Amino acid sequence: MTYDIVIHNGTIVTVNPDFDIIEDGVVCIKDGVIQSVGKGEKGKTLPEAADTINADGGIIMPGLVNTHTHLAMSLFRGVADDLPLMTWLNDHIFPAELKFINPENVRLGALLSCAEMMLSGTTCCCDGYFFEDNTAQAVQEIGMRAILGQGVIDLPAPGVPNPDDNISHAVKYVEKWMGRTPLIQPSIFCHSPYTCSNATLKNAKAVALSLGLMFQIHAAETKWEYEPIESMHHETSIAYLDRIEVLDSKTLLVHAVWLDDDDISLIADSGATIAHNPESNMKLASGTAPVHQLLNAGITVGLGTDSCASNNDLDMFSEMDSMAKLHKVVSLDPAVMDAKTVLKSATIDGARAIGLEKEIGSIEVGKQADIIVINTDQPHLVPMYNPVSHIVYAVKGSDVRDAVIGGKCVVRDRELLTVDVGEIMKKVKGLM
Amino acid sequence: MTYDIVIHNGTIVTVNPDFDIIEDGVVCIKDGVIQSVGKGEKGKTLPEAADTINADGGIIMPGLVNTHTHLAMSLFRGVADDLPLMTWLNDHIFPAELKFINPENVRLGALLSCAEMMLSGTTCCCDGYFFEDNTAQAVQEIGMRAILGQGVIDLPAPGVPNPDDNISHAVKYVEKWMGRTPLIQPSIFCHSPYTCSNATLKNAKAVALSLGLMFQIHAAETKWEYEPIESMHHETSIAYLDRIEVLDSKTLLVHAVWLDDDDISLIADSGATIAHNPESNMKLASGTAPVHQLLNAGITVGLGTDSCASNNDLDMFSEMDSMAKLHKVVSLDPAVMDAKTVLKSATIDGARAIGLEKEIGSIEVGKQADIIVINTDQPHLVPMYNPVSHIVYAVKGSDVRDAVIGGKCVVRDRELLTVDVGEIMKKVKGLM
Numbered sequence: 001m002t003y004d005i006v007i008h009n010g011t012i013v014t015v016n017p018d019f020d021i022i023e024d025g026v027v028c029i030k031d032g033v034i035q036s037v038g039k040g041e042k043g044k045t046l047p048e049a050a051d052t053i054n055a056d057g058g059i060i061m062p063g064l065v066n067t068h069t070h071l072a073m074s075l076f077r078g079v080a081d082d083l084p085l086m087t088w089l090n091d092h093i094f095p096a097e098l099k100f101i102n103p104e105n106v107r108l109g110a111l112l113s114c115a116e117m118m119l120s121g122t123t124c125c126c127d128g129y130f131f132e133d134n135t136a137q138a139v140q141e142i143g144m145r146a147i148l149g150q151g152v153i154d155l156p157a158p159g160v161p162n163p164d165d166n167i168s169h170a171v172k173y174v175e176k177w178m179g180r181t182p183l184i185q186p187s188i189f190c191h192s193p194y195t196c197s198n199a200t201l202k203n204a205k206a207v208a209l210s211l212g213l214m215f216q217i218h219a220a221e222t223k224w225e226y227e228p229i230e231s232m233h234h235e236t237s238i239a240y241l242d243r244i245e246v247l248d249s250k251t252l253l254v255h256a257v258w259l260d261d262d263d264i265s266l267i268a269d270s271g272a273t274i275a276h277n278p279e280s281n282m283k284l285a286s287g288t289a290p291v292h293q294l295l296n297a298g299i300t301v302g303l304g305t306d307s308c309a310s311n312n313d314l315d316m317f318s319e320m321d322s323m324a325k326l327h328k329v330v331s332l333d334p335a336v337m338d339a340k341t342v343l344k345s346a347t348i349d350g351a352r353a354i355g356l357e358k359e360i361g362s363i364e365v366g367k368q369a370d371i372i373v374i375n376t377d378q379p380h381l382v383p384m385y386n387p388v389s390h391i392v393y394a395v396k397g398s399d400v401r402d403a404v405i406g407g408k409c410v411v412r413d414r415e416l417l418t419v420d421v422g423e424i425m426k427k428v429k430g431l432m
Numbered sequence: 433m434t435y436d437i438v439i440h441n442g443t444i445v446t447v448n449p450d451f452d453i454i455e456d457g458v459v460c461i462k463d464g465v466i467q468s469v470g471k472g473e474k475g476k477t478l479p480e481a482a483d484t485i486n487a488d489g490g491i492i493m494p495g496l497v498n499t500h501t502h503l504a505m506s507l508f509r510g511v512a513d514d515l516p517l518m519t520w521l522n523d524h525i526f527p528a529e530l531k532f533i534n535p536e537n538v539r540l541g542a543l544l545s546c547a548e549m550m551l552s553g554t555t556c557c558c559d560g561y562f563f564e565d566n567t568a569q570a571v572q573e574i575g576m577r578a579i580l581g582q583g584v585i586d587l588p589a590p591g592v593p594n595p596d597d598n599i600s601h602a603v604k605y606v607e608k609w610m611g612r613t614p615l616i617q618p619s620i621f622c623h624s625p626y627t628c629s630n631a632t633l634k635n636a637k638a639v640a641l642s643l644g645l646m647f648q649i650h651a652a653e654t655k656w657e658y659e660p661i662e663s664m665h666h667e668t669s670i671a672y673l674d675r676i677e678v679l680d681s682k683t684l685l686v687h688a689v690w691l692d693d694d695d696i697s698l699i700a701d702s703g704a705t706i707a708h709n710p711e712s713n714m715k716l717a718s719g720t721a722p723v724h725q726l727l728n729a730g731i732t733v734g735l736g737t738d739s740c741a742s743n744n745d746l747d748m749f750s751e752m753d754s755m756a757k758l759h760k761v762v763s764l765d766p767a768v769m770d771a772k773t774v775l776k777s778a779t780i781d782g783a784r785a786i787g788l789e790k791e792i793g794s795i796e797v798g799k800q801a802d803i804i805v806i807n808t809d810q811p812h813l814v815p816m817y818n819p820v821s822h823i824v825y826a827v828k829g830s831d832v833r834d835a836v837i838g839g840k841c842v843v844r845d846r847e848l849l850t851v852d853v854g855e856i857m858k859k860v861k862g863l864m
Contacts, residue, residue, distance in 0.1 A: 282757035325714035398830035
């Protein structure tokens, strides 16, 4: 067989169930799928391939999965920082959205975000925003894998001036993008339990269930979210969502910072998954999610960056580093949240959190070829004792040399091959 | 006048007392010193210079000051992670030091660390280790600015097998390097109040005072440090150091995590300064230093990375990001530790913490020309609303395009000009 791509001469961090690490590894790809994963044999010639990527002794690993972002909000990177949450939201983010959010700008912001992510090793993301049809166009154009959720909120929103139309609008978007392209799956994103009514949540979840979609929702992000929920429903956000039957294995709870033991049990019993965004939770001072307890309860926790408005970048390598270090310092235990656990959150557990664990998240035969190559020949990556702790604590997004998504090489020698990045940046700068 | 270097066409973040930000700025350098800082005039030709650096619309800022590291320990980057502190130290770091630490390897490790720092925007560091003479040779060779402290400890140490010789050994090193080269100042680094006797601390501080040197010491890093100090001295580390007259404005307290209100008052009254190492404190789960209270008490806090063995890199941009975010989440207040405060800790306050605030830490006429240029023409740095928050929350070490130290261009277009980095990395890999 002539393969489409052969990647060789690197240490493969497979993130397969045995967490195999293969020195001098070779990965063969055909028709978008990983056909073989193994050790190179000295003196033996490489399998024939249309394209061969020599990792030059670097790391070959699964592309990272960013379980939570709002792609278009790259337009608001650093528009307002170091402010109390409500000042930030009401005086800066909402006015900026009013000014900038339209279909063309959503497409542009999404292109910018995807370019940043692909150049820093993220090959799949899970998004939620408005004008999601335009986000999907951008994601398709740039060649990234994504779950893309149309935002649902019981307030006038960009593209959905009348909240009564929010679910029908989302359904129209979903119907357009279901099965349209192998890399994109549409989804529904209810903003939160305090901005969506009981009826909206139930109806949106019912639609998502009937169409087999991921259902996303911000939940238990901040301490002050407790108050309106408690006063309305006399229970926690999680207990409320559970009672109205929104929690199941196709529901992704974003943030999940303020949880009590009962909340954790409800989540575990329901099979719902978590998108953990440590840097956003740190920067907005939301709090520290009880990830150690969530993992101990058997709950799937995927890592995410949140949007550029609250982070201020989409770099999953720095997010891994922050995840590990935050939980260590908060628990005063250097052994919690080890590098292996964190790497899984950014790959296979991230994939599992968004329902894609059978397709992506590890380098295994039969899976989609979403693979990145790290250039380790740099002062900050020498020496290398352990590639896994290196990935979490030393590798930077800028060390990603190549990226393959669905068997197509999209980044080569740090150049994005699918779109003109310079042109995107120029257009974004032109908006300001 | 023909200048040595003119840097132009960028936004200058001066970090001067008024925190001026100059769009389309021009900096002129001659004889290692900043001669002028101002706005470019449209249509006017640039001042004549032997070398002109066009910042291409990026950021022109002071080189970063890393107030705490152990340069040679880059050899132990990632040798052991995610372990309890004493296991990490006793079973991994100490054995690795026994195996690898000799004069030539200290030189090699220091070259590697300096290469990493200069390529990520740090132009000055404050170090403490053994075989410091060899560290100084490396730092001189690579052309970095540094305060370099010979380690003093009442245990057999690399190069000082008999602890009785520890101070005389340090004095010999200091005498060799005092006034030898403009970029290097020798110093004395007592390891800690629990590994140095009362007599050692007093004598080492007396020597440092008489020679006008910075005196460095790890203090109040971990909770368990309290016990031996308390049981020996019936007081906190800081109260003890104050009582034996080790605290004054030429003493740098490294870490200072576990402090009570009295400790903070003692530090403020003494004029001692702090090296704050958030990522090391997070990774080793030491705790969160009360930086907000230290700053409110008028204490100078400089930022540092600590060594590669506990971080695992020397990237001051990621350290700034972590500093801001850590204190926000721990205090649940997004307005504490704003970008300006953090940037000062990494520049002018870092310089002040190590006694160099008259020479470096800001872009001002008469100061040494330690300046870096950031390439902002990248997807993760577009758009730019505020260069200061951009520096703290979005810029990465790998975005540093050029670096000037003492008026000499040492990094140009991401290439280190003073040493062969490839050769250093090859030699380090050869040790493993």
